[in-house]
Ligand SMILES: O=C(O)CCC(=O)C(=O)O
């Protein structure tokens with residue numbers, strides 16, 4: 010840790026050092042020379058405070074004239090929202106982290122990133138001084154005929170050196186005064202009035218210092234976010250057949266509601282943000298153009314209101330690198346096409362950007378917001394994993410692999426939990442398949458081997474498709490657009506047709522998905538042949554094919570393999586969104602080429618790296634081999650990796666509607682909203698001054714009660730049950746939050762609410778049922794909340810809510826509700842837009858506000874009556890959590906005195922959402938359906 014060492018070496022106790030300094034030296038940080046004359050005569054003794062708050066702080070010298078706004082944005086976008094930035098003057102910024110020592114590592118580990126912003130970063134020490142500062146100056150009295158940048162620079166010299174001219178001044182948008190930035194001595198003032206002769210014209214010119222940049226910038230946003238009618242329209246949409254729909258249509262959209270935004274209103278976007286507010290005009294321009302094209306597209310083809318209700322989840326990891334990825338992706342395609350008319354191209358770019366980002370430099374990022382990497386085969390066959398030693402992902406420490414496996418097994422556990430005989434079924438199915446496929450092979454028939462888990466992970470094995478499916482030509486003839494056909498044709502050549510037979514000896518069927526391609530134009534083709542399956546397998550002998558199937562579940566599949574005989578290898582295949590039916594996909598091999606690398610030595614294809622793209626050669630080679638020997642190539646497909654679109658981004662959900670054109674709108678609108686929300690959040694995060702930095706970083710000892718931490722540590726059902734009550738089936742209560750954390754969180758939320766109220770910023774409220782409270786992402790708490798969910802909620806939901814997605818949670822929406830007399834009152838009976846909900850009371854003293862439960866119901870039975878045994882009335886206790894399913898009908902009575910604040914997590918599993926979408930049977934959880942089923946049986 011070079012930086013750490015440096016920090017230690019230069020660190021000197023500042024208290025002693027400063028004690029003998031003069032006042033002038035103190036106020037100037039030891040540098041008295043630039044102080045004003047009269048100061049020199051004053052001598053003061055002041056009691057110095059401990060300087061521990063400066064421990065571990067660094068000073069960064071910016072490369073460019075400081076624009077704190079955009080620097081803060083960069084930090085948030087770069088995923089460093091825990092770094093606190095305070096402007097010091099000149100080009101210097103004080104960098105600190107709540108955890109002393111963290112910053113040092115962070116700088117060391119992200120040197121290149123910091124280098125991009127700072128010319129130097131060094132540990133703060135007492136000898137650091139600032140001599141100069143930058144000041145924005147308003148200059149009045151310059152005759153309009155003299156307005157020019159050249160003139161401003163010359164006039165500015167009167168007060169200092171002009172380093173920047175405000176955009177509105179440059180563009181002559183605002184003529185009341187000219188505004189520019191000057192460099193002056195730290196103690197100088199710019200206020201003055203001078204008579205100046207400019208080109209012979211005598212002018213009386215005044216100079217005054219402008220308001221602090223960030224205040225001004227943010228004020229300019231007040232109108233923007235205050236005028237919510239035009240901002241961020243969110244359609245309250247319930248998830249398709251999933252959670253969603255409630256007693257009142259829906260409790261809220263995935264990312265909450267903004268006030269004043271009507272359903273189906275056209276999204277108009279005012280981009281009249283003063284140019285300086287983001288310091289990134291080009292982005293704003295991009296946005297406007299983009300929105301223009303959205304509007305144009307909408308105008309021609311129908312109202313936005315017709316767009317189906319799939320509400321994209323605006324993901325919690327939004328304001329992180331991933332936004333950049335997404336924006337880059339879309340912007341790149343924008344640049345190429347000069348608009349957004351080519352939806353598919355746009356999507357491809359969009360997704361490619363995402364994928365490439367993840368795969369760049371062999372890096373597999375697993376944090377929220379990036380594509381989730383899971384491993385189908387390895388997840389399903391965890392035990393076999395230990396016997397496989399080839400690394401799945403070529404990352405140097407192998408940690409990514411471990412994590413991949415861990416995550417995938419979570420997912421498969423969920424599936425397994427629906428299938429008591431999961432393993433046996435797999436084994437049985439496998440042996441059947443082996444027999445069948447072997448016999449077919451013996452017949453010399455080259456046919457596809459398919460196996461499937463059924464629709465989107467539903468717990469039934471469906472028939473395997475052995476029939477040949479339509480060729481690309483056939484598909485195209487039927488109106489199916491096949492992207493990258495030539496490339497794929499090349500691969501299909503191997504087996505002589507689109508789908509290749511596999512001589513399977515030992516095939517753990519790694520099941521991905523099965524889907525029937527649907528399109529009017531395909532009607533003449535029988536169903537068996539329209540089955541699209543994305544298959545991946547670990548095949549000891551024989552080779553693996555990718556298919557023209559569709560897999561809404563997965564965006565990308567890459568198989569890696571090597572020739573057993575060292576002669577060939579396989580690869581495969583990016584799922585791209587084609588236009589068969591909106592949800593169909595086509596294989597686009599070319600893209601895979603960009604993410605696969607050939608390793609000459611082992612002749613294996615490995616994931617990642619953009620360096621070498623030799624896929625086509627490999628394919629030809631393999632094909633040649635096959636044809637020549639009219640035999641199947643011996644290929645050992647060792648591993649399969651599925652890269653799935655980050656579930657909470659839920660692009661996938663956009664592809665489940667019936668019309669491609671509708672989808673196009675959904676996508677456009679999604680991106681538009683995504684950007685708007687990103688911008689909204691970014692502005693809040695950049696400008697909001699945190700009160701308690703320490704609650705933005707997980708500190709378990711300080712956040713949770715000891716009893717809760719013990720149970721988490723123990724991580725057993727028994728351990729959890731020891732701290733829990735289950736007042737009615739499926740509802741658990743337990744002490745969770747430390748009183749001090751509750752207090753701090755309340756004060757933080759209050760501080761945020763006060764700030765937004767002072768600036769008249771209309772913020773998003775938690776959901777339709779609340780007019781008060783706040784969404785915690787908006788404060789910048791997301792990194793902490795992620796850890797909160799993953800490490801302190803999921804261990805419990807995994808044990809108690811397997812069938813409700815509890816073992817595969819992948820997104821959350823966290824907010825604080827605020828109830829009391831002048832605040833929110835009662836909450837009507839509703840179900841949450843979530844699979845599970847965790848509700849923790851933070852305080853204070855209050856009466857009323859009881860939470861009542863009235864049984865678990867599906868949409869069809871949402872208004873049915875309630876049996877006595879289903880009724881539960883619960884009184885909130887500060888620090889105590891109550892955990893229930895989203896479909897558990899509940900509401901609260903009014904808080905009649907005092908104030909009640911609760912922290913609520915809405916938790917979702919994208920797996921469960923997909924599964925439920927295909928499942929009509931609610932009898933495993935809806936009490937009414939259960940009753941019905943029982944009655945029918947008896
Ligand atoms: O106020 C509460 O405790 C519950 C609020 C609630 O159920 C919700 O926001 O979904």
Ligand SMILES: [Fe+2]
Pocket residue numbers: 839840841846899
């Ligand atoms: Fe609720």
